[in-house]
Amino acid sequence: MTGSTAPKWRRRKEARPGDITAAALQVFAEKGFATARMEEIARRAGVSKGTLYLYFETKEDVFRAVVQEAVVPNIEALRGGVLALDLPFADIVRLFLPRFAQIATDLPVGAVAKMVIGESRNFPELAKVWHDHVVSHAIAMLTALIERGQQRGEVRSGDPRLHAFSLMGPMMLGVIWRETLMPVGGAPVDLAELARQHCETVLNGLVVDGGKP
């Protein structure tokens, strides 16, 4: 036998919820809600299944906690000063897109996005949380930025919200590509490089010699 001090488990009341949601994020991101097994979440959290239910009421409850927890840092990440700066529109974009690429690389934005997309019918409330707490803020910020640019004569006319799609769409596609297609043989996408190139493309145009007056 090993020495007398070999406890089967430890009391870690404070650490458990974090362990569990971290493990759950992994499992939900891999399997989706319905296919994720509580037993596996427990296993990865280094805990028994019963313990899960000491800290969370139901599986849905765990799912909610995971999304909520993953949402907060995204909001914080977005605040980051960049947009308060009174720089020219183009310069702000050149700061913002690479920053987004960074965030998407560091935080599990992709995993959460996939989860929200995949389970949006079954958990509309979560899609709503994501929309209300993250997406709508981001869109509002971008449209404000674009409108200011338009007023200054820096940015071409057009619906600011659709312009925001032009800005962010390629980045989101890159994120989803990474999550979905890369694991099955899709060519890798370098988000940072995509951000850089897309900046110049969307700011200056894909066409060298503009086809318009």
Next chain:
Amino acid sequence: MTGSTAPKWRRRKEARPGDITAAALQVFAEKGFATARMEEIARRAGVSKGTLYLYFETKEDVFRAVVQEAVVPNIEALRGGVLALDLPFADIVRLFLPRFAQIATDLPVGAVAKMVIGESRNFPELAKVWHDHVVSHAIAMLTALIERGQQRGEVRSGDPRLHAFSLMGPMMLGVIWRETLMPVGGAPVDLAELARQHCETVLNGLVVDGGKP
């Protein structure tokens, strides 16, 4: 009683597979693979659960059939002459994006995409089918188009694949927005309008007075 001639069911060997995949597309799109119930697919196809198993081996088999069936028309729709034309790059883009918007509005591209994204870990083969039969073709086509444009001096330099992301990203974001965020209160997105505006934006640049030499 109704008249003596009121058969409880009819033999429709040829029509069944189509009925079933059509019903299954609905259910899978609404629920995702794991949460979709074979019984409900059967009900919507106007058939008993047992009948499902006369035409398909397993649930996965049904899923595969649905994706394949929903995928093929998309490929065909893409081929449609547009790209063979020897028009200037900008003109082809102005034909292609609205056409994509049309297809995405008419066919359940969004639903299938959501399905593929949501179930990609559990069914990598499906993501692979989607990648190999749809996405890689589309990318190949676009990169070829872009490369030709670059050789002709019409299109700015840069990785053609990333340029393709710049072109298609906003459209894909629009499609996903419709599927995921609109049902929970997200503002509507007019895909056709998005296509039109994004064309000019991405071709000519968001910035009125290009910030580069």
Next chain:
DNA sequence: AATTAATAACTGACCGGTCATTTATTTACA
């Protein structure tokens, strides 16, 4: 009557959630 499409009752595996029990840690008191 023979054939076979279709049904509906059935089965068995699986999994979310519970709870009686075990074990670590803390506290009371000598």
Next chain:
DNA sequence: TGTAAATAAATGACCGGTCAGTTATTAATT
């Protein structure tokens, strides 16, 4: 300070419901 009683954390066997898939039977068609 040492020790035993009290408490709180954690476990894992188990239960009940659900559902993919099977099969014995029925009914339409030829």
